[in-house]
Amino acid sequence: MTRFLITGMALAIPAVCLTAQTAIRDSVALEPVVVTASHSPKALKDAPVVTRLITLHDIKITDATNIQDLLTQEIPGLEFGFAMSQETSLNMSGFGGNAVLFLVDGERMAGETMDNVDYNRMALDNVGRIEIVKGASSALYGSNAVGGVVNIISRENLEPWTANINTRYNTFGHEWRHGAGFSFNTTKWNSQTSFQHTTLDPVDLPKAHSSEEVALELMKKAQGLPYDESVLNDDSNLSRLYGQKTYNVKERLTWRATDQLTLIGRGSYFFRTSERDTHDYHFNAYSAGLKSRYAWNADRHLELSYAYDQYDKASFMPDGTRTHDHDYTNRQHVVHALYSHSLGEISLLLGADYLHDHLATYQFLAGTIHSQHNIDGYAQFDWNITERLNVVGSVRYDYFSASSQKAFTGRLAVVYKLPLFTLRANYANGFRAPTLKEMYMHYDMGNMGYMLIGNPDLEPEKSNNFNIAVERQNRIRNSGIIDGRYSFTLMGYCNIFDKRITTIDGGMYDGMESAIYSNEDGVNVWGVDLSMAHYFDWGLTLKLNYSWMHQTGNVWFSQFNQPRTHSMTWRIGYDHRFSRHYALDAALSGRSQGKPQSGRTDVDQGYTIWKLMLQHHLWRSIHLNTAVDNIFNYKPKAYYYCSPLTTGTSFSVGVTVEIKN
Amino acid sequence: MRFKNFMTMALAVMAFVFGVSACGSDDNDEPEVAVAAQVAGSYTGNEIFVVDNEESSNETKTYVFAKATDTAVDLTIPEVGMGMMTIPSFAVKGIALTKEGSIIKGKLASYEGTAKGADGTDKAYTVTDLTALFSGNTVVVTFTMKYGRMPFPFVESFTGTRK
Numbered sequence: 067m068t069r070f071l072i073t074g075m076a077l078a079i080p081a082v083c084l085t086a087q088t089a090i091r092d093s094v095a096l097e098p099v100v101v102t103a104s105h106s107p108k109a110l111k112d113a114p115v116v117t118r119l120i121t122l123h124d125i126k127i128t129d130a131t132n133i134q135d136l137l138t139q140e141i142p143g144l145e146f147g148f149a150m151s152q153e154t155s156l157n158m159s160g161f162g163g164n165a166v167l168f169l170v171d172g173e174r175m176a177g178e179t180m181d182n183v184d185y186n187r188m189a190l191d192n193v194g195r196i197e198i199v200k201g202a203s204s205a206l207y208g209s210n211a212v213g214g215v216v217n218i219i220s221r222e223n224l225e226p227w228t229a230n231i232n233t234r235y236n237t238f239g240h241e242w243r244h245g246a247g248f249s250f251n252t253t254k255w256n257s258q259t260s261f262q263h264t265t266l267d268p269v270d271l272p273k274a275h276s277s278e279e280v281a282l283e284l285m286k287k288a289q290g291l292p293y294d295e296s297v298l299n300d301d302s303n304l305s306r307l308y309g310q311k312t313y314n315v316k317e318r319l320t321w322r323a324t325d326q327l328t329l330i331g332r333g334s335y336f337f338r339t340s341e342r343d344t345h346d347y348h349f350n351a352y353s354a355g356l357k358s359r360y361a362w363n364a365d366r367h368l369e370l371s372y373a374y375d376q377y378d379k380a381s382f383m384p385d386g387t388r389t390h391d392h393d394y395t396n397r398q399h400v401v402h403a404l405y406s407h408s409l410g411e412i413s414l415l416l417g418a419d420y421l422h423d424h425l426a427t428y429q430f431l432a433g434t435i436h437s438q439h440n441i442d443g444y445a446q447f448d449w450n451i452t453e454r455l456n457v458v459g460s461v462r463y464d465y466f467s468a469s470s471q472k473a474f475t476g477r478l479a480v481v482y483k484l485p486l487f488t489l490r491a492n493y494a495n496g497f498r499a500p501t502l503k504e505m506y507m508h509y510d511m512g513n514m515g516y517m518l519i520g521n522p523d524l525e526p527e528k529s530n531n532f533n534i535a536v537e538r539q540n541r542i543r544n545s546g547i548i549d550g551r552y553s554f555t556l557m558g559y560c561n562i563f564d565k566r567i568t569t570i571d572g573g574m575y576d577g578m579e580s581a582i583y584s585n586e587d588g589v590n591v592w593g594v595d596l597s598m599a600h601y602f603d604w605g606l607t608l609k610l611n612y613s614w615m616h617q618t619g620n621v622w623f624s625q626f627n628q629p630r631t632h633s634m635t636w637r638i639g640y641d642h643r644f645s646r647h648y649a650l651d652a653a654l655s656g657r658s659q660g661k662p663q664s665g666r667t668d669v670d671q672g673y674t675i676w677k678l679m680l681q682h683h684l685w686r687s688i689h690l691n692t693a694v695d696n697i698f699n700y701k702p703k704a705y706y707y708c709s710p711l712t713t714g715t716s717f718s719v720g721v722t723v724e725i726k727n
Numbered sequence: 728m729r730f731k732n733f734m735t736m737a738l739a740v741m742a743f744v745f746g747v748s749a750c751g752s753d754d755n756d757e758p759e760v761a762v763a764a765q766v767a768g769s770y771t772g773n774e775i776f777v778v779d780n781e782e783s784s785n786e787t788k789t790y791v792f793a794k795a796t797d798t799a800v801d802l803t804i805p806e807v808g809m810g811m812m813t814i815p816s817f818a819v820k821g822i823a824l825t826k827e828g829s830i831i832k833g834k835l836a837s838y839e840g841t842a843k844g845a846d847g848t849d850k851a852y853t854v855t856d857l858t859a860l861f862s863g864n865t866v867v868v869t870f871t872m873k874y875g876r877m878p879f880p881f882v883e884s885f886t887g888t889r890k
């Protein structure tokens with residue numbers, strides 16, 4: 067056996083040498099630049115806080131449709147489940163969807179469904195990269211940046227023009243995805259246009275036991291015969307995954323008016339219909355923005371921008387009649403100002419924002435609408451004290467008119483570069499202001515005589531986040547088979563989270579039982595994240611991400627998500643250009659989730675799901691994608707809100723035709 | 728010789744015919760008979776429903792089966808809850824019956840209807856995956872129900888006896 071392995075390796079080495087430097091992957095060839103950790107461009111290796119970067123190549127190889135598909139495959143410790151009404155619910159290292167801030171090109175999105183933004187809005191067809199900063203970042207981004215920030219950054223094609231059409235079919239839910247895009251670039255103008263349409267049929271989720279099997283055991287029980295108690299204890303939450311359709315169209319136009327002045331206009335429209343048993347939900351989102359950037363020189367610039375985002379929900383009967391009993395509209399107007407100035411080794415950033423938040427929802431007392439103003443100002447200094455030592459400090463003040471609440475937040479990050487490693491230490495505050503919904507809710511849940519009542523006296527949730535990280539990135543040269551780039555990051559963190567907003571028993575209200583929003587004691591989240599990657603020059607990629615997490619304090623476990631102590635994602639990839647006309651990009655990836663921390667034994671006790679992806683690149687313009695997801699056919703015994711969304715192995719095939727000048 | 732061939736053929740045909748008959752008897756339900764009249768009536772017993780993993784029990788509920796055709800029944804399920812949290816009585820029609828040995832089995836994949844809710848408005852409901860097993864005077868019913876805008880389905884089971 068040993069001889070066989072040695073012979074195999076000996077045969078492999080020349081083959082590898084022959085193919086050296088022929089990898090088609092391009093995403094790691096350049097020094098990646100990130101913006102989220104410091105609100106300004108910095109090389110990833112210089113970022114003051116550990117930033118997880120998902121590159122364009124990562125996005126393409128996962129063949130994900132939206133942010134939910136992608137993050138599930140890429141980030142350990144992150145799971146999407148369902149909330150009530152089968153809306154998607156996020157859990158990231160113990161934090162829910164309302165404690166993780168999602169940004170698209172730095173802008174937050176309006177609307178929420180069960181405390182989560184509509185993740186379907188975040189289609190990936192025109193996304194260039196995604197940056198994830200774990201932990202608190204409210205000193206730069208304000209409310210909601212408690213557990214982390216996920217910043218989705220659009221792609222900007224720089225070829226004179228590009229056009230692409232794509233389609234993909236997935237056997238799970240007979241899902242179809244169709245897309246098209248067009249871009250052009252001149253000296254003065256750059257335009258990016260994209261369209262995506264998806265359809266998903268309803269999926270009947272198998273139960274552990276059929277109703278007939280349950281009835282038979284009940285009959286035996288009624289007749290005094292021996293029966294199987296386990297058959298009677300199926301408490302699945304979900305029996306059917308609702309079908310849906312989405313439409314997503316986006317346009318971004320850049321005008322380089324002068325060498326100093328750039329104007330960017332953007333607009334998008336999103337529509338989703340979710341087909342329920344007795345009615346359909348319709349979701350509409352409208353977004354528009356205008357940004358101007360004036361650069362006096364490379365060291366001094368000013369950004370002014372305005373952004374509008376609107377998210378609507380409504381319910382319709384099968385005949386198309388709008389019922390008006392689930393009408394919801396959230397509109398947000400945002401004005402930003404950002405000034406940055408570099409003075410040698412010190413960079414200064416000054417910013418201010420104004421947000422007007424307007425909410426009309428069926429969950430308010432009939433006929434009432436609420437709105438509020440949020441004003442903030444912040445400053446950040448970035449000081450390279452020596453070539454090895456960098457310190458970044460930020461302070462911010464926020465004011466919310468509806469609650470008259472104020473929040474002071476700060477952050478101090480230190481980066482020290484040793485010859486072999488880079489050390490990072492970071493302390494940051496986070497907060498989440500009470501939402502209008504949490505303050506003014508007045509809702510008879512499901513018309514079933516159970517009231518949910520808002521609380522105008524709520525205080526903001528607060529967090530104190532500490533993390534320390536050791537990191538190494540380097541390139542190996544002249545060592546044969548192992549030549550390439552590698553990276554290693556180990557981060558430990560603690561997030562002390564207090565004044566958590568939740569619902570408590572509200573006693574009897576107008577003859578009905580009730581729950582009222584209230585601040586509760588918080589929870590402390592401790593964790594360790596480990597990331598390792600090696601990009602071999604000859605095309606092989608090895609990536610491993612592991613996350614350990616533990617909660618102490620006032621821990622309570624929601625039925626909608628079950629945080630897990632251990633979780634891991636990995637990928638073994640290989641990309642190679644065989645000729646001018648054919649290249650292959652292959653990836654065997656997986657994710658593994660450990661047991662829930664709650665100790666709950668009826669839900670999934672950990673699972674592992676593997677995916678194989680093959681992308682064939684033909685004549686540089688045709689890309690044929692095939693994938694087998696859940697290769698080993700993992701099936702949950704029962705479907706809970708926190709179960710992985712799979713009914714077993716699924717297959718997908720897609721094709722993209724891309725033309726570039 | 729010819730007789731022997733004839734007898735062989737005859738035995739083969741008989742074996743085939745009996746074989747097919749035997750297979751048919753083993754694999755399929757018994758031929759449909761007028762079973763609806765045998766199971767029609769009022770059954771009183773214990774109803775259990777699970778909503779969002781929370782189990783509730785009602786011990787003296789009466790499910791009423793009425794003959795619709797010779798091989799189908801309609802079921803009326805009584806109201807449950809109290810005050811504004813009441814789910815009204817509702818009907819499930821056209822449950823097809825078959826007889827399997829001593830058990831009569833009723834099955835219905837899906838039924839949609841409306842019932843007047845506690846607030847006086849019509850509420851849509853959907854019953855899916857219904858099974859009813861009758862043995863002597865005992866009935867067991869299992870089904871899943873979606874009611875109005877309730878986000879959670881009701882998973883119900885009922886065990887009762889006919890007086």
